[in-house]
Amino acid sequence: MFPHISHFQIRNRGTVCGSVAHADPSAELPLALLLLGGQVVLRNRKGRRVLKPEDFFQGMLMTARALDEIVEEVRYPLAAAGHGYAFNEFAGRHGDFAIASVAAMTSKDSIRFAVGGVADRPRLVVLPRLEGSALDDAINDFAWELEARDDHHASAPFRRQLVRRLGRAVIEKAMS
Numbered sequence: 001m002f003p004h005i006s007h008f009q010i011r012n013r014g015t016v017c018g019s020v021a022h023a024d025p026s027a028e029l030p031l032a033l034l035l036l037g038g039q040v041v042l043r044n045r046k047g048r049r050v051l052k053p054e055d056f057f058q059g060m061l062m063t064a065r066a067l068d069e070i071v072e073e074v075r076y077p078l079a080a081a082g083h084g085y086a087f088n089e090f091a092g093r094h095g096d097f098a099i100a101s102v103a104a105m106t107s108k109d110s111i112r113f114a115v116g117g118v119a120d121r122p123r124l125v126v127l128p129r130l131e132g133s134a135l136d137d138a139i140n141d142f143a144w145e146l147e148a149r150d151d152h153h154a155s156a157p158f159r160r161q162l163v164r165r166l167g168r169a170v171i172e173k174a175m176s
């Protein structure tokens with residue numbers, strides 16, 4: 001996943017907490033945090049609080065962080081035995097922000113599937129371990145739920161199609 005985050009000059013200067021605090025819907029680190037079920041630790045002068053990514057990311061560049069808080073720490077769970085992981089994205093050029101990014105984590109009975117760059121924030125769905133047309137149908141339902149945006153980079157139908165095509169491929173890769 002890391003090679004997809006812009007170019008090495010940006011990666012060398014950007015920080016993990018900065019990327020999460022910035023909450024760009026196309027950014028890879030917030031997507032991975034949501035997929036893996038990580039945590040965001042916020043601190044102000046009164047103390048700390050720990051939020052799940054689904055509670056932290058609230059919209060386009062919007063988070064639950066209060067004005068007097070900093071992102072002190074971001075916790076990514078370690079890989080678990082028996083789980084499969086895969087990531088892919090589509091961008092205009094290598095290093096550009098993703099038009100759509102997809103990530104999957106699979107276990108023997110579930111599929112966690114996360115999508116970035118399509119909705120106003122990274123989004124996650126947890127599915128049973130489906131295959132064949134049942135999996136296509138579940139991905140398609142999720143693609144529609146995302147309320148994909150139209151902008152000068154791509155249309156909403158194109159973004160939904162990326163979710164279907166790339167999504168299916170990353171889920172199968174994670175399963176294998």
Ligand SMILES: Cc1cc2nc3c(=O)[nH]c(=O)nc-3n(C[C@H](O)[C@H](O)[C@H](O)COP(=O)(O)OP(=O)(O)OC[C@H]3O[C@@H](n4cnc5c(N)ncnc54)[C@H](O)[C@@H]3O)c2cc1C
Nearest residue numbers: 005006014015017018019021022027028070071095096097
């Ligand atoms: C040309 C270009 C291409 C890029 N492409 C990608 C890409 O493909 N994928 C990707 O994920 N990112 C991309 N980025 C973003 C980049 O990778 C950084 O993740 C992002 O800019 C954050 O950088 P930073 O850590 O320096 O934070 P800053 O840019 O310094 O801060 C970003 C925002 O978060 C706030 N902030 C920073 N740290 C904290 C903190 N600890 N607590 C609270 N608020 C904080 C700042 O006040 C600011 O509002 C790109 C950036 C550029 C300039």
